[in-house]
Amino acid sequence: MAHSTSQPAVTVVIPIFNEEPVLPELLARLTAVFDQNPGVKWDALLVDDGSRDGSAALIRTHGSRDPRFALIELSRNFGFQAALAAGLAHAGGTAVVTMDADLQDPPECIPEMVAQWRDGAEVVRAVRRSRQETGSRRFGMNVFHGLFNRISDYPIEANTGTFGLLDRVAVDAMNRLPERHRFFPGMRSWVGFATTEIYYDRQQRAAGQPQQSMKRLARYAFDGVFGFSYLPLRLLTYTGLTIGTAGFVLGLYYVIKRLINIETAPTGFTTLAALVLFLGGVQFIGIGVLGEYLARVYDEVKERPLYLIKRGPTR
Ligand code: UDP
Numbered sequence: 001m002a003h004s005t006s007q008p009a010v011t012v013v014i015p016i017f018n019e020e021p022v023l024p025e026l027l028a029r030l031t032a033v034f035d036q037n038p039g040v041k042w043d044a045l046l047v048d049d050g051s052r053d054g055s056a057a058l059i060r061t062h063g064s065r066d067p068r069f070a071l072i073e074l075s076r077n078f079g080f081q082a083a084l085a086a087g088l089a090h091a092g093g094t095a096v097v098t099m100d101a102d103l104q105d106p107p108e109c110i111p112e113m114v115a116q117w118r119d120g121a122e123v124v125r126a127v128r129r130s131r132q133e134t135g136s137r138r139f140g141m142n143v144f145h146g147l148f149n150r151i152s153d154y155p156i157e158a159n160t161g162t163f164g165l166l167d168r169v170a171v172d173a174m175n176r177l178p179e180r181h182r183f184f185p186g187m188r189s190w191v192g193f194a195t196t197e198i199y200y201d202r203q204q205r206a207a208g209q210p211q212q213s214m215k216r217l218a219r220y221a222f223d224g225v226f227g228f229s230y231l232p233l234r235l236l237t238y239t240g241l242t243i244g245t246a247g248f249v250l251g252l253y254y255v256i257k258r259l260i261n262i263e264t265a266p267t268g269f270t271t272l273a274a275l276v277l278f279l280g281g282v283q284f285i286g287i288g289v290l291g292e293y294l295a296r297v298y299d300e301v302k303e304r305p306l307y308l309i310k311r312g313p314t315r
């Protein structure tokens with residue numbers, strides 16, 4: 001195996017979107033990790049996802065002083081998952097570490113992942129022992145993880161995100177997944193390989209604001225659900241069957257009543273109105289769910305690239 005050679009190469013891939021406030025600390029702490037672990041040939045690949053602040057310039061300057069830091073600039077903001085895909089596609093290492101820029105994922109955990117990798121792990125997932133998000137963000141994340149693992153055919157460890165390490169075999173496998181709606185933890189579960197975990201405490205964002213809006217996170221959650229489960233479609237079928245059966249039984253009941261001549265008073269308007277509204281609602285939900293899948297099919301057949309590179313990778 002390649003990673004049993006004396007000096008394995010590890011690339012750290014980090015998507016960057018308007019992270020200027022946090023970059024100096026990120027670069028310093030990464031450099032410290034690199035320098036304290038000379039047994040590994042390190043490099044970092046930062047993917048600028050169309051930042052509107054000075055992030056790209058700052059990274060470029062840093063890279064001209066320390067060639068271990070390379071930069072890819074995307075032509076606009078394509079989103080976290082696309083930036084991550086760009087990084088994975090261009091990372092040169094025998095193993096690749098994926099992490100957020102905001103130091104919620106502490107770089108000091110990387111050597112532990114590398115140790116597990118050198119012991120034979122092909123996928124190392126970093127599991128959050130605790131998380132710092134609060135309020136609706138946290139609630140949403142908990143609900144999502146609970147739901148996802150119930151319905152997905154490829155369960156993900158609750159409390160894992162993108163932070164982790166992939167051996168070259170797993171990186172190549174991830175790069176072969178062409179889907180536009182990417183959900184990293186699900187894809188990582190899908191590719192398989194020898195998987196282990198490390199545990200860490202999720203940190204507060206070191207500086208700046210979260211760059212993923214609630215809307216983006218919700219969309220990401222939808223990509224997870226619709227990308228890895230047919231349950232929403234199946235639920236529709238079940239709902240249809242249930243309502244259909246109920247309707248049939250009810251109809252039969254009225255016919256029999258009529259036949260044996262127990263006269264029925266005309267049933268109420270309220271009942272009818274409620275039934276019509278209920279069925280109308282169910283049908284619209286059904287159309288919506290179909291639409292979610294259809295829109296994704298449409299996005300796939302367009303075969304647009306996941307991202308466009310403006311410049312890079314520098315080195
Ligand atoms: N990010 C990105 N493109 C975007 C939004 C975010 O590359 O459009 C990066 C961001 O710079 C950070 C990572 O994705 O490195 C996670 O973003 P953030 O911390 O804002 O999200 P959260 O912590 O809520 O998942």
Ligand code: MG
Nearest residue numbers: 100102104205
């Ligand atoms: Mg964050």
